[in-house]
Amino acid sequence: MDTHHTVSGTEAPVYGYSGDKAAYQRRMNRIEGQVRGIARMIDEDKYCIDILTQISAVTKALHAVSIELLEEHISHCVVGAANESAATGDPAVVEEKVREASAAISRLLK
Amino acid sequence: MDTHHTVSGTEAPVYGYSGDKAAYQRRMNRIEGQVRGIARMIDEDKYCIDILTQISAVTKALHAVSIELLEEHISHCVVGAANESAATGDPAVVEEKVREASAAISRLLK
Amino acid sequence: MDTHHTVSGTEAPVYGYSGDKAAYQRRMNRIEGQVRGIARMIDEDKYCIDILTQISAVTKALHAVSIELLEEHISHCVVGAANESAATGDPAVVEEKVREASAAISRLLK
Amino acid sequence: MDTHHTVSGTEAPVYGYSGDKAAYQRRMNRIEGQVRGIARMIDEDKYCIDILTQISAVTKALHAVSIELLEEHISHCVVGAANESAATGDPAVVEEKVREASAAISRLLK
Numbered sequence: 001m002d003t004h005h006t007v008s009g010t011e012a013p014v015y016g017y018s019g020d021k022a023a024y025q026r027r028m029n030r031i032e033g034q035v036r037g038i039a040r041m042i043d044e045d046k047y048c049i050d051i052l053t054q055i056s057a058v059t060k061a062l063h064a065v066s067i068e069l070l071e072e073h074i075s076h077c078v079v080g081a082a083n084e085s086a087a088t089g090d091p092a093v094v095e096e097k098v099r100e101a102s103a104a105i106s107r108l109l110k
Numbered sequence: 111m112d113t114h115h116t117v118s119g120t121e122a123p124v125y126g127y128s129g130d131k132a133a134y135q136r137r138m139n140r141i142e143g144q145v146r147g148i149a150r151m152i153d154e155d156k157y158c159i160d161i162l163t164q165i166s167a168v169t170k171a172l173h174a175v176s177i178e179l180l181e182e183h184i185s186h187c188v189v190g191a192a193n194e195s196a197a198t199g200d201p202a203v204v205e206e207k208v209r210e211a212s213a214a215i216s217r218l219l220k
Numbered sequence: 221m222d223t224h225h226t227v228s229g230t231e232a233p234v235y236g237y238s239g240d241k242a243a244y245q246r247r248m249n250r251i252e253g254q255v256r257g258i259a260r261m262i263d264e265d266k267y268c269i270d271i272l273t274q275i276s277a278v279t280k281a282l283h284a285v286s287i288e289l290l291e292e293h294i295s296h297c298v299v300g301a302a303n304e305s306a307a308t309g310d311p312a313v314v315e316e317k318v319r320e321a322s323a324a325i326s327r328l329l330k
Numbered sequence: 331m332d333t334h335h336t337v338s339g340t341e342a343p344v345y346g347y348s349g350d351k352a353a354y355q356r357r358m359n360r361i362e363g364q365v366r367g368i369a370r371m372i373d374e375d376k377y378c379i380d381i382l383t384q385i386s387a388v389t390k391a392l393h394a395v396s397i398e399l400l401e402e403h404i405s406h407c408v409v410g411a412a413n414e415s416a417a418t419g420d421p422a423v424v425e426e427k428v429r430e431a432s433a434a435i436s437r438l439l440k
Contacts, residue, residue: 017152017158017161021152021153021155024152025149025152025153028145028146028148028149028152029149031145032142032145032146032149035138035141035142035145036138036142038138039135039138039139039142042127042131042134042135042138043131043135045131048127048179048180048182048183048187049183049187049210049211049213049214051127051179052176052179052180052183052214052217052218053214053217055172055175055176055179055218056176056214056217056218056220058172059169059172059173059218060220062165062168062169062172063169063439065165066162066165066166066439067432067435067436067439069158069161069162069165070158070162070432070435071428071429071431071432071435072158073158073159073162074404074408074428074431074432075424075425075428077158077159078404078408078409078412079408079409079412079415079424079428082408082409082412082413082416083412083413083416085409086412086413086416094405094409095405098401098404098405098409099401100159101159101401101404102397102400102401102404103159104159104162104163104166105397105400105401105435105438106397107162107163107166108162108165108166108169108435108439109393109396109397109438109439110166110170110330173329176329177322177325177326177329180322180325181318181319181321181322181325184294184298184318184321184322185314185315185318188294188298188299188302189298189299189302189305189314189318192298192299192302192303192306193302193303193306195299196302196303196306204295204299205295208291208294208295208299209291211291211294212287212290212291212294215287215290215291215325215328216287218325218329219283219286219287219328219329220440237372237378237381241372241373241375244372245369245372245373248365248366248368248369248372249369251365252362252365252366252369255358255361255362255365256358256362258358259355259358259359259362262347262351262354262355262358263351263355265351268347268399268400268402268403268407269403269430269431269433269434271347271399272396272399272400272403272434272437272438273434273437275392275395275396275399275438276396276434276437276438276440278392279389279392279393279438280440282385282388282389282392283389285385286382286385286386289378289381289382289385290378290382292378293378293379293382297378297379320379321379323379324379324382324383324386327382327383327386328382328385328386328389330386330390
């Protein structure tokens, strides 16, 4: 199982996003703050159109995170699985990763 | 500007969503918890596809909130403005509310 | 002016988009041509990414048409129904139009 | 098998979708017919909400085609490029394919 290659001696797998972990967390924290801000707008009876604008901003920020995670999934997990399948001659490993990526894209588009 | 009719004597306007304020806030609090859960998944090096699944769930929940807010905007603000325009003979009030709704829909679709 | 006010003596209702009918048809004809172009790209074994770019362009063009149709639905059908409900004191007419608009927005977002 | 491996002696590249070419063209022809049907609905003054329902159906059909094309892009072009990069030791080939896939996903989400 080398698609998420583990650093030998440790348990945690290293994914594509691991290098940018701190950056991803800062973005998720910012999104969390935006969501909390929307709850506060509702509490303060803000105008519904202004609330909708903020929701669109959060959705857009989540889309941006999704696209980057997908890009890293493809460039790490899929490509890693392709190399593994090429080495072993068994296409099942890469096929599963491709299917997972495709299912994730499909969920994002719905 | 009577599309968000104020109860006389108070400052806060009453919007379409005001009646369900508590329900909207519970939903936003749940979404905030989901976003925090995603940040934690990143922290714990969870599999990128599982993170993407959670992001899709949050986006879907935000879409559901948006659609209800829009429905309430149309049924309260737009319809209220239509009545005001009918009473005053000035279509500008309702035209502005329609334009706002349309712009909000456009932002959601992007 | 009711929700789809018929010019007396004729059968066809006049909707919000009727005034721009020719413009809408030109746009739909252009979209039809784009779709035919995509079929041709597949026939000519064009690169899949270029096909995807064209599909995105068609989706975007359809979204733009949708948003304008929705805006006209709201400004004509919903506002017309609001006036009718105000005149008759029966909110059912406008409520149905609002529900239809909301369901249409929901379908577009999926 | 490289990214768009040409059968030696012929000009046309063979993409991931090539095997299902006939099926893709039938789908695009059906979509073209749906778009023509929408133009006809406008011509016949059909109800705007019914037109919006048809536009949503076309958008959904285009999304389904997109997702399959993307899946084939990833399983053929990206995986092919991964093998090529593994063989040559030059990651540039696969990196470009991943970037293209990611940009295509981003365009679909907008």
